[in-house]
Structure formats: C-alpha cells, structure tokens
Amino acid sequence: RKEVEQDPGPFNVPEGATVAFNCTYSNSASQSFFWYRQDCRKEPKLLMSVYSSGNEDGRFTAQLNRASQYISLLIRDSKLSDSATYLCVVNMRTGGFKTIFGAGTRLFVKA
Amino acid sequence: EAQVTQNPRYLITVTGKKLTVTCSQNMNHEYMSWYRQDPGLGLRQIYYSMNVEVTDKGDVPEGYKVSRKEKRNFPLILESPSPNQTSLYFCASSPQRNSNQPQHFGDGTRLSIL
Numbered sequence: 720r721k722e723v724e725q726d727p728g729p730f731n732v733p734e735g736a737t738v739a740f741n742c743t744y745s746n747s748a749s750q751s752f753f754w755y756r757q758d759c760r761k762e763p764k765l766l767m768s769v770y771s772s773g774n775e776d777g778r779f780t781a782q783l784n785r786a787s788q789y790i791s792l793l794i795r796d797s798k799l800s801d802s803a804t805y806l807c808v809v810n811m812r813t814g815g816f817k818t819i820f821g822a823g824t825r826l827f828v829k830a
Numbered sequence: 831e832a833q834v835t836q837n838p839r840y841l842i843t844v845t846g847k848k849l850t851v852t853c854s855q856n857m858n859h860e861y862m863s864w865y866r867q868d869p870g871l872g873l874r875q876i877y878y879s880m881n882v883e884v885t886d887k888g889d890v891p892e893g894y895k896v897s898r899k900e901k902r903n904f905p906l907i908l909e910s911p912s913p914n915q916t917s918l919y920f921c922a923s924s925p926q927r928n929s930n931q932p933q934h935f936g937d938g939t940r941l942s943i944l
Contacts, residue, residue: 751930762920762935763873806872810930815880817888818863818933822872 722746722819725807729825736797740824742790742807750816752783754792755806757823763806766792797828832857836921836936843911844944851906851939853921861924862904863888863933864896866917873920879904911943 725742732738740754752769767774769781769790780793790807807821834855843849855862863878865888875888879898893915895907904923908915918940922933 753932755932760867760918760938762937764935765932768930768932813886815878815884815886816861817878818865818875819889820865820873822870 721822723807723809723821725805725821725824727824728804729827731827731829732797733829734797734799736828737793737795738797738826739794740792740805740807740826742792742821744788744790744807744809744819746809746811746819747788748811748813749788749809750812751810752790753808753810754779754781754790755808755820757804757806763808763820766805794826797826799828799830802826802828832934834921834923834934834936836919836939838939839937840940842942842944845912846910849908849911849941851908851919851921851941853904853906853936854902855904855923855934856902857923857925857934858901859923859925859934860901861926861931861933862898863922864894864904864906865920865922866890866915867920867938868917876906876919908941911941913943916941916943 754766755763757763769783773782778795782791804823864876865873877896879885921936924931924933
C-alpha cells in the first residue's frame with residue numbers, strides 16, 4: 720500500500736462545477752499536510768496547507784481528519800485555469816523529516 | 831527575488847559519465863531536498879538536508895550522492911548515470927527544520943541518460 724494515496728483521475732468537469740479531491744495517508748508519524756498544484760510537468764506550487772480545523776482560501780477549502788488519516792480539497796465554481804494536477808503532500812517526522820507525495824489527480828475544467 | 835535555481839534545465843548525456851545538477855536558494859532556508867518525478871509514480875524524495883553538513887536518504891537514494899557544504903547550495907551528483915535515472919528532477923527548500931513549512935521548488939531539470 721502506498722503511504723499517500725489519492726483519487727485516481729482524471730476528473731473532467733464543466734466550468735462552475737464543484738469538485739472534491741480526497742487523499743489518505745498510512746503513517747501515523749505524519750505531521751503536516753499540504754495541497755500543491757502542478758501544471759504540465761512544471762514545478763509544484765503550494766496551493767494551501769491543511770489543518771485539522773479546516774482552512775479556506777477563496778474558492779478552495781481544505782480539511783484534515785487525523786483520526787481517519789484523510790485529507791480533502793474542495794474547489795468551488797471551477798475555472799478553466801484550475802485545470803492542473805493536484806498533489807497531496809505529507810511531511811513525516813523521522814529524526815529529520817521526509818516528504819511523501821501522492822501520485823496526483825488530474826483535473827480538466829471545460830468551457 | 832526569492833527563488834530556488836537549478837542548473838542545467840535540460841541535459842542529455844551517456845551512461846557512466848559523471849554529472850552534477852546544481853541547486854541554489856537565496857532565502858536562507860535550512861531545509862533542502864531533491865526529488866525525481868516519473869510518469870505514474872509521482873514525485874519521490876531522493877535525499878534531503880536539514881542543515882549544513884546534515885544529509886539523509888529519502889525513498890530512492892540509490893545511484894545518487896549529495897553534499898551540503900554551504901547553506902544555500904545542495905548539488906545532486908550522479909557518479910555513474912544509468913538510463914533508469916532518466917527523469918525530471920526537482921530541488922526544493924523550506925525555512926525551518928520542523929516539518930510544518932511548505933517547500934519551494936526550483937523549475938526542474940530534465941535529464942536523459944542514453
């Protein structure tokens with residue numbers, strides 16, 4: 720089993736739709752959680768950090784459930800420019816710390 | 831401008847010819863890391879460094895070396911490259927040793943080993 724697993728994609732949605740991405744992690748040493756966005760094999764860019772209390776940034780809402788080891792990302796009112804791959808990322812404490820990426824979920828938003 | 835700079839951006843080389851990919855950050859970050867990205871496998875961590883002279887293995891360290899002699903630089907060394915190291919490589923850095931800070935990525939280096 721992979722340490723970080725994401726929904727298989729791709730997701731194809733019309734503009735204006737609400738789309739939800741899910742991610743699960745298996746290692747209880749996991750300490751911090753992020754969603755990144757990656758366009759066409761360019762560098763990943765931070766979308767938002769994820770907290771147990773939940774956090775929102777405009778049309779984006781992220782949630783963490785430590786008991787279920789589950790992370791989510793909700794995008795409301797999808798735009799064409801949201802088309803990208805969304806990466807779930809987990810940092811875990813190992814003396815230092817290691818970073819594990821999910822394989823990513825591809826989103827296509829269509830006009 | 832705050833950034834992580836990798837060089838070269840693209841390289842085609844042959845099996846066995848030693849190469850170094852440089853990574854430099856100008857943000858005074860303590861933590862630096864190297865990843866490779868392959869289709870269907872996502873990004874996998876090769877090595878990371880918590881601070882100067884402190885490095886540790888990630889998930890796929892075989893065939894790679896790193897060094898951290900200065901805070902700003904974290905070169906990735908392939909002593910004897912092989913075709914299975916053909917990949918897209920990213921360097922990243924973050925401000926602190928604890929795990930709560932997100933990482934900033936360089937633009938990537940596309941390596942082809944023939």
